[in-house]
Amino acid sequence: MSLATLGSITIAVLFAASLLTVAFAALGAYRNSERLIEASVQGIYAIAGLSSFASALIIYAFVADDFSIQYVQHTSDSAMPLFFKITAFWGGLDGSLLFWVLLLALFSAMAVRANRYRHPRLIPHVIWVLAAIIAFFVALLVFLKNPFAPYLIESHPAGRGLNPLLQNIYMIVHPPSLYLGYVSQAIPFAFGIAALVTGNLDEAWQASVRRWTLFSWCFLSIGLVLGGLWAYEELGWGGYWAWDPVENAGLLPWFTCTAFLHSIMIQERRGMLRIWNLLLVVMSFWLSIVGTFLTRSGVVQSVHAFGRDPQLAWTFGGFMAVILIGGVALIWWRRKMLRSRNELEGVLSREFAFLLNNWILMVMALFVLGSTIYPTISEWMGERVVIRETHYNHYMVPAGLALLLLMGVGPLLAWRKSSTKSLKNQFMFPLWMGAVGIAIPMVLGLRNVWGLACFGLTAFTCATISQEFYRGIKVARRDGKYSILDAAIRLVIKARRRYGGYIVHLGVVLMFFGFAGKSFDIERKVTMRPGDSIELGDYEIVHAGLRVTENWQREMITANVDVRLDGAHVDTLTPARWWYFQTPDQPTTEVDRHMTVFEDVYVSIQSVNMTTGWTQMRLFINPLVNWIWLGTIVLLIGGVICIGTGRETKAGASARDDV
Amino acid sequence: MALSTTTQFALAAVVAGAVGFLVWGxxxxxxxxxxxxxxxxxxPERFTAREFQVHGLVVEGTVRQKKGGAGDYTFEIEYEGQRLPVHYADMVPDTFAEGGEVVLTGRLIDGRIEATEMSAKCPSKYEEQDDPTRAPKRT
Incomplete structure (x- = not known):
């Protein structure tokens, strides 16, 4: 039996298994039959096994250069390094759908295993929801996009190779981490639906869900930032975020997840926002599917779009409608059980800050969604438009800064309401620091209002976080037993969610500091010949020559660019253009940069004329840009602390507070 | 302080109004x-005095470049048999080719497109269409 046949059979069996699991779970829940429920649990494990087997088969096909399979032939070639062959698994549409199924199947098995006896009433419902989602994606594989589809003729062409733009380390990690983020949203969604269907709307199930959401949020964050880093290093336009529709698609569930992770705390503490939180769970999953849809259907034109496919678009459209309408209808049905147990007591309370944070995040999500699909809707109405970065920045920059402000203010406010005395005590130091944060860049010559606001708010929020740590450490060291570091570690371990949250905030602040650097940037598009030099800020950039080299995979034109500061040579950069033999009409830009803590000197070649030596380059000074990547690392450390692994100490549990 | 129903509605209205303005304003x-x-x-009268993007195929044999310089290109683009002259002051991207697809951002001045940005289409797609010579489809 050929690999293609075995693969196709596996997918067909997987489809049958997921349908059976849906049936067992739904019937088991309806009849309250332990045997049927047990069968459905085994069904989820079988689905995980089968999708792992199917994925192993396609990876084997890539490694073995089995070009009789169309998908392998389209996205790989025998000259590609082994690493890229394996990762070509998710390099195209069909494989990425199988990858989706694999991840969802594994997550489902994990979630079911962990919660089988913890939430026995919910489990059958969780299973049928998850198995139904899996069945939908497997149906796409079986009926529309079989990654094992073979060539029907004997002789098939050699492999075409993976798009050179994707042969990059960030591209190996960026899609899977976004996928992990998208797919793991299905677990909170399934629990939410199960809670709604059974009417078990107490807060118990939400503890499990919060961790999954945090997990998903961490991976969405990694995916988004790596996408930015990839664009920054690979595309050569000097920036990291251009509101590309598919990058936006990753951002949409990130907004609602962030909102949920905050508003769930209000529910835990005050029993408020219960409908809202369920709505956020439904919206987050829905937006994950929207994200997958935008990437896979080609409805929206983008760097990422896999090409137009109306049939896939309609299928996805139907699925999205079912999720949204079904989810909202269930919440409406249970609205009386979801009544708030408390009311908002004051505007100067942490609850209100969280509420505002949620509104802003929701507005941002709706705005980005609206703007992303605006060109598509406008095209249906007869006018084609493109939306440029300026449209997004115009609204998103103030909204982002408002969030940053709330991030600083929130922890300073007490739950319920704050007294005037405590406000004064809390705000004094951060406000001073905020003023300093505005004054320094002003002295340095910055006049851009948004830039100044960003620096000021960064300093303000950073001061808030430091103040919180300082006070916590001071209390922990009361009896003088611990060193500062020791006390800080104990503090974080004791109240992991609170201080982990602060560390996440610190990461975000560092990222905003990096964004603020943009207001000092310098950009020049120059055309130079070897020997020419040009001024770029305080630097002198010298075109020191061109060389042509080639290897087994590509031809490369590399420029030697000297970077000088005050007459002294500081670095030689080697930006290049690469032409892959497989795809000669798609040259890639290889950026080079001189990195420091303060700024990047960034050089990319736009085009080159080897006969005359004219080289068109884009030169940038990007101040503080590396703080964005640094901030991401801090943010992830905070995220991992919040997720936690072990049990919190008893004292910690009682002292537990949230950011 | 419990927010009265009126206050809650007023707040919701403000938020809804703001979102509406942002998205559709x-x-x-x-x-x-x-x-x-x-x-x-x-x-052409529809396009005077404003910036827009125009999509077409570079007509073979029409590409001229000012001697000695790095940029300064003139050429024509066509779509469904209609031709439009273009001036592009910058250096063209490597992917620019006669007969190839381009998307230009610019203004229409005296019947000619003065383009400020150019993208020569294709490298963005993960998977190319099976027929790379296909003409761009108007959808």
Missing amino acids: DAGEGVLEYVYADEVVEA
């Missing part, structure tokens, strides 16, 4: 119309 210069070359040739 004046989109400003961030939104550009995207047209095909023939639409510009057929109704």
